[in-house]
Amino acid sequence: MIGIPEIDAAAERIAPHILRTPTVSSPGLSALLGVPVTAKLELLQRTGSFKARGATAKLLSLGRAERDAGVAAVSGGNHGIAVAVMAAALQVKATVVMPRSAPARSLAEVEAAGAVVRLVDDMEAAFATVPRLREEGLTLVHPFDDPVVIAGQGTVGTELAQDAGDVTDVLVSVGGGGLVSGVAAALHTLRPGVRVWGVETAGAEAMSAALKAGGPVPVPLSSVVTTLSAPAVSRLTYDHVSALVHDVLVVPDAEAVRGCLELAEHGRLWAEPAAGCLLPAARRVVERAGPGARIALVVCGGNATAADVASWTERFGLR
Incomplete structure (x- = not known):
């Protein structure tokens, strides 16, 4: 707790x-x-x-090797924006997996921050990508399970x-x-x-x-x-x-x-x-x-x- x-x-x-x-x-x-x-x-x-609070706390907790390898996030909108923007501010590469139903503004803001965006069909599919993201060497910035x-x-x-x-x-x-x-x-x-x-x-x-x-x-x-x-x-x-x-x-x-x-x-x-x-x-x-x-x-x-x-x-x- x-x-x-x-x-x-x-x-x-x-x-x-x-x-x-x-x-x-x-x-x-x-x-x-x-x-x-x-x-x-x-x-x-x-x-x-x-969401900027939790994302920033996690990014600042990473070691040098994790920062260099980059981070990933799964998001329906706000968490993805926060990870993308705060990772850019802290000079960490970010990948954000989002459902196609995510608001267009959220997608645009994630891309504008310089993150790599991966679109999937829905949130279930987005969370299902987590094992693959970890296999790629990315550190997951989970929206809540951390x-x-x-x-x-x-x-x-x-x-x-x-x-x-x-x-x-x-x-x-x-x-x-x-x-x-x-x-x-x-x-x-x-x-x-x-x-x-x-x-x-x-x-x-x-x-x-x-x-x-x-x-x-x-x-x-x-x-x-x-x-x-x-x-x-x-x-x-x-x-x-x-x-x-x-x-x-x-x-x-x-x-x-x-x-x-x-x-x-x-x-x-x-x-x-x-x-x-x-x-x-x-x-x-x-x-x-x-x-x-x-x-x-x-x-x-x-x-x-x-x-x-x-x-x-x-x-x-x-x-």
């Missing part, structure tokens, strides 16, 4: 390379939900999402604990579970009375399925939210979530997209559906916790184009 010593060590290593993102109260979102709302703005992070990466993501939690006011409930998006594991590990020590809630989208339910099964299991993927679409969580993230997270909520894709629109309209935040899913989940948390709830949202990323949002809005009939 990751603890504060590992997270603090990661924070010290990555500090010169990443942004300490703002943690702000949101009058608009507070009015929308009817309770005080604080937002941790990881969409302002370098590369547009929290204690160094989780410690890097956990720095979101230490900053939130230091900067947020008196919150009772923290909501964190869940794909493979690296972010929620790190945040929960940090808050478990620094804010032990705070409940941490994970949020998934329907069709990307790897963590909730694992919790029901008593361990990681493969799940079919159908969500439009490719950045949350892990075909299975790992034993490492499952162990953290099962021990430290209050519950994992699942919301439909349409509600995640509606959450993007509401974050823009009421919070003045341009977020992607992986963050938009937090708002419908927050309504359920308020129902369960009552009017005394004080909510914090980890707004994990903002890598969505206007065309993306318009397309999803049309698809789900949202106005």
Whole structure:
């Protein structure tokens, strides 16, 4: 299990390379939900999402031979951008395997950073390339199944604990579970009375399925939210979530997209559906916790184009 010593060590290593993102109260979102709302703005992070933290922590942990041989990543979007951009900044060669369904903007940003892009049919096929990548001598920068990466993501939690006011409930998006594991590990020590809630989208339910099964299991993927679409969580993230997270909520894709629109309209935040899913989940948390709830949202990323949002809005009939 990751603890504060590992997270603090990661924070010290990555500090010169990443942004300490703002943690702000949101009058608009507070009015929308009817309770005080604080937002941790990881969409302002370098590369547009929290993923820069874990990727940088892993890259800085490599030895000279590993750096010279290069690294590889498997990603539906944000992790690939983070590995490509931060590897370039640290002068490490990177290869990123992505599904053809990945957002065009994400593909373009990975290529622009100088990484080699390999396209495969879907996320299952992308993760299936991992043994071959290792055979090629590349060091895998896993999006979640790595204690160094989780410690890097956990720095979101230490900053939130230091900067947020008196919150009772923290909501964190869940794909493979690296972010929620790190945040929960940090808050478990620094804010032990705070409940941490994970949020998934329907069709990307790897963590909730694992919790029901008593361990990681493969799940079919159908969500439009490719950045949350892990075909299975790992034993490492499952162990953290099962021990430290209050519950994992699942919301439909349409509600995640509606959450993007509401974050823009009421919070003045341009977020992607992986963050938009937090708002419908927050309504359920308020129902369960009552009017005394004080909510914090980890707004994990903002890598969505206007065309993306318009397309999803049309698809789900949202106005």
